[in-house]
Amino acid sequence: MVQFLLRRLLVALLVSVTVLTFAFALTRLSGDLAISIAGPNATANDIEVVRKAYGLDQPLITQFFSWIGRAMVGDFGQSYFYRERVSTLIFSRLPITLTLGLVGLGIAVSVALPLGVISALREGRPIDRVISLVALVGQAMPSFWLALVLMITLGLNLGWLPISGTGTWQHFVMPGIVLSFSAIPALLRLTRSGMIDAMAADYIRTARAKGLSRMSIVLKHAARNAAMPVVSIAAVQLGFMLGGSIVIETVFALHGVGFLAWESISKNDFPTVQAVVLLLAVIYTLLTLGADLLNALLDPRLRAQ
Amino acid sequence: MTAPLLEIDRLDIGFGPLSAVRGASLQVRRGETHCLVGESGCGKSVTALAVMGLLARNATRNAVSMRFDGQELMGLDEKAMSRLRGDRMAMIFQEPMTSLNPAYTVGSQMAEVMLRHRGGTRRAALDRAAELLAKVRITSPGMRLGQYPHQLSGGLRQRVMIAMALMCSPELLIADEPTTALDVTVQAQILRLLADLQKDLGLAILLITHDLGVVARTAHHVSVMYAGQVVETAPVADLFANPMHPYTRGLLSCVPVPGKVRPGDPLGSIPGMVPRVEHAFAGCAFRQRCDLARPDCAGTIPRRDFAPGHDYLCQIEPAALVTA
Numbered sequence: 001m002v003q004f005l006l007r008r009l010l011v012a013l014l015v016s017v018t019v020l021t022f023a024f025a026l027t028r029l030s031g032d033l034a035i036s037i038a039g040p041n042a043t044a045n046d047i048e049v050v051r052k053a054y055g056l057d058q059p060l061i062t063q064f065f066s067w068i069g070r071a072m073v074g075d076f077g078q079s080y081f082y083r084e085r086v087s088t089l090i091f092s093r094l095p096i097t098l099t100l101g102l103v104g105l106g107i108a109v110s111v112a113l114p115l116g117v118i119s120a121l122r123e124g125r126p127i128d129r130v131i132s133l134v135a136l137v138g139q140a141m142p143s144f145w146l147a148l149v150l151m152i153t154l155g156l157n158l159g160w161l162p163i164s165g166t167g168t169w170q171h172f173v174m175p176g177i178v179l180s181f182s183a184i185p186a187l188l189r190l191t192r193s194g195m196i197d198a199m200a201a202d203y204i205r206t207a208r209a210k211g212l213s214r215m216s217i218v219l220k221h222a223a224r225n226a227a228m229p230v231v232s233i234a235a236v237q238l239g240f241m242l243g244g245s246i247v248i249e250t251v252f253a254l255h256g257v258g259f260l261a262w263e264s265i266s267k268n269d270f271p272t273v274q275a276v277v278l279l280l281a282v283i284y285t286l287l288t289l290g291a292d293l294l295n296a297l298l299d300p301r302l303r304a305q
Numbered sequence: 306m307t308a309p310l311l312e313i314d315r316l317d318i319g320f321g322p323l324s325a326v327r328g329a330s331l332q333v334r335r336g337e338t339h340c341l342v343g344e345s346g347c348g349k350s351v352t353a354l355a356v357m358g359l360l361a362r363n364a365t366r367n368a369v370s371m372r373f374d375g376q377e378l379m380g381l382d383e384k385a386m387s388r389l390r391g392d393r394m395a396m397i398f399q400e401p402m403t404s405l406n407p408a409y410t411v412g413s414q415m416a417e418v419m420l421r422h423r424g425g426t427r428r429a430a431l432d433r434a435a436e437l438l439a440k441v442r443i444t445s446p447g448m449r450l451g452q453y454p455h456q457l458s459g460g461l462r463q464r465v466m467i468a469m470a471l472m473c474s475p476e477l478l479i480a481d482e483p484t485t486a487l488d489v490t491v492q493a494q495i496l497r498l499l500a501d502l503q504k505d506l507g508l509a510i511l512l513i514t515h516d517l518g519v520v521a522r523t524a525h526h527v528s529v530m531y532a533g534q535v536v537e538t539a540p541v542a543d544l545f546a547n548p549m550h551p552y553t554r555g556l557l558s559c560v561p562v563p564g565k566v567r568p569g570d571p572l573g574s575i576p577g578m579v580p581r582v583e584h585a586f587a588g589c590a591f592r593q594r595c596d597l598a599r600p601d602c603a604g605t606i607p608r609r610d611f612a613p614g615h616d617y618l619c620q621i622e623p624a625a626l627v628t629a
Contacts, residue, residue, distance in 0.1 A: 201403065202398065202400050202403040202404045203403065203404060203405055203406040203407070205359060205398065205404070206398065206404045206405065206406070206466070207406070208359055208387075208390070209357060209359060209390055209391060209395065209396040209398075210390065210391035210395075210417070210418045210421065210469070211386075211387040211388060211389065211390035211391030211392055211418070211421060211422060212387070212391070212417065212418075212421055213387065213421070214383075216417070216421075221406050221408075221409075224406075224408045224409075225406070225407065225408055298408060299407065299408060300407070300408065300410075300453040300455065301407060301453070301455045304455065304456070
């Protein structure tokens with residue numbers, strides 16, 4: 001178990017370092033930063049001043065290590081656009097994105113898992129086909145379009161939910177629903193196929209031969225074995241939701257990290273871009289690590305590795 | 306004579322157009338081992354699954370009657386069947402490697418049988434589990450309770466399966482090729498264990514096997530199955546001494562007997578293949594492979610008595626067969 005943990009930690013660390021390097025490299029590859037910071041009307045002299053002031057005249061390797069060194073202690077520098085510390089900027093927006101992501105995942109899981117299980121137990125029957133069809137339609141639906149439809153129906157026509165902003169928990173319901181649509185099909189299909197495989201396994205026949213109740217066979221013996229791929233994909237989906245909610249945050253005017261990423265990219269605010277990329281990478285890595293640990297709890301064979 | 310514990314009267318099992326078992330009857334007495342022999346696909350495993358009510362959804366099951374301790378099983382609903390399974394009748398399988406759930410400890414999987422059928426505390430169920438692990442001769446049972454299936458060898462897992470089957474002291478144990486997947490030395494141990502348990506606990510065992518060596522060592526009574534039918538039933542000594550049905554004779558000739566076989570002699574074999582049997586199939590399913598086949602073998606085949614408890618399904622009279 002300890003070995004398993006150490007190995008996973010090492011992998012997580014390597015992934016983080018790689019992403020760190022890429023985040024740094026990509027921003028430097030998008031043109032001369034000094035020119036874009038100085039603005040369109042800057043003279044050659046201004047640009048040189050800017051270059052010196054931001055340390056862009058240093059060799060790349062020096063810039064890289066000084067950035068990493070500061071990033072380690074949470075100092076991502078000053079945002080060029082907001083004139084605020086990047087860390088303050090990000091941490092003021094992170095709760096919104098986290099709330100949105102967790103609400104989205106919560107909705108996705110509570111819809112996809114039961115439907116997946118029902119689908120698997122009724123494999124090939126009408127209810128299974130209907131569920132698969134609905135999942136397919138859900139997957140094919142563009143999220144901005146779904147967002148607008150929900151805003152018009154639930155928000156404007158019925159007046160049940162607020163259509164933009166972050167004031168109350170109700171504000172997160174609609175964006176959460178839209179976000180969950182991206183995760184439901186994958187979770188549902190994995191749950192379904194995992195349950196179908198598990199229910200056909202020899203140990204299920206044993207469980208039936210033991211006279212266990214249907215409930216215990218499905219929820220205890222089959223579900224635990226079907227859960228592992230679902231846990232892994234759920235972690236990836238959550239990561240995707242946290243990093244990929246740009247459209248939804250924009251449509252619903254939720255000023256979260258996704259919205260910030262979009263803004264800073266379009267404004268060439270590269271300290272912010274770097275920090276956001278790094279943050280999302282770390283979150284991704286942590287989620288994967290969390291999924292691995294959860295799987296190790298579910299499957300004793302993993303612990304033995 | 307007391308009534309048999311398990312009494313199957315003319316069982317039919319079908320899968321779509323195919324007929325897997327046709328009018329199979331057999332009886333298992335208390336405290337005895339009844340072997341069901343036959344080649345792969347002859348319907349012996351599905352017969353066992355039908356008794357347990359564990360047939361796949363696409364299977365159809367019919368029988369004149371199927372009684373367990375006098376209780377009719379046909380028409381019993383899933384809930385009532387699940388009360389019997391694991392409690393009064395238990396089953397172990399051919400695949401010890403995959404028959405235990407990889408995600409739960411041995412102790413937890415054993416305990417749940419007790420908790421389901423008898424209730425009581427988890428502690429008491431685990432104590433019972435440890436006691437049975439010792440009974441199937443697993444060393445340090447207390448430690449094994451906390452282990453997961455992947456930590457055990459195939460032989461150990463099959464012992465765990467047996468111990469688990471015994472949790473509620475069943476009257477009937479159905480063992481479907483329990484030693485086929487195991488090493489030869491382990492096979493012998495498991496068979497001896499089953500025989501000892503039978504003596505200790507008065508278990509009735511329905512043992513499914515294709516191995517006549519296993520039959521000779523363990524059975525009291527034998528039923529030979531061919532293409533979904535029980536073609537011969539006899540006490541074990543009688544079957545080996547006076548096999549009547551041509552298929553039984555063919556099977557026995559496939560087994561080399563020490564002292565009778567000289568090096569270089571070919572082993573016996575039965576020419577031809579098992580026919581595909583659909584519902585409308587008529588006549589003897591063995592007739593294309595049979596040396597003694599006659600034109601009337603395509604008609605209705607009678608079940609003939611040879612001796613008390615020894616009958617066979619063949620057109621040919623005992624007297625003609627004995628001399629054949």
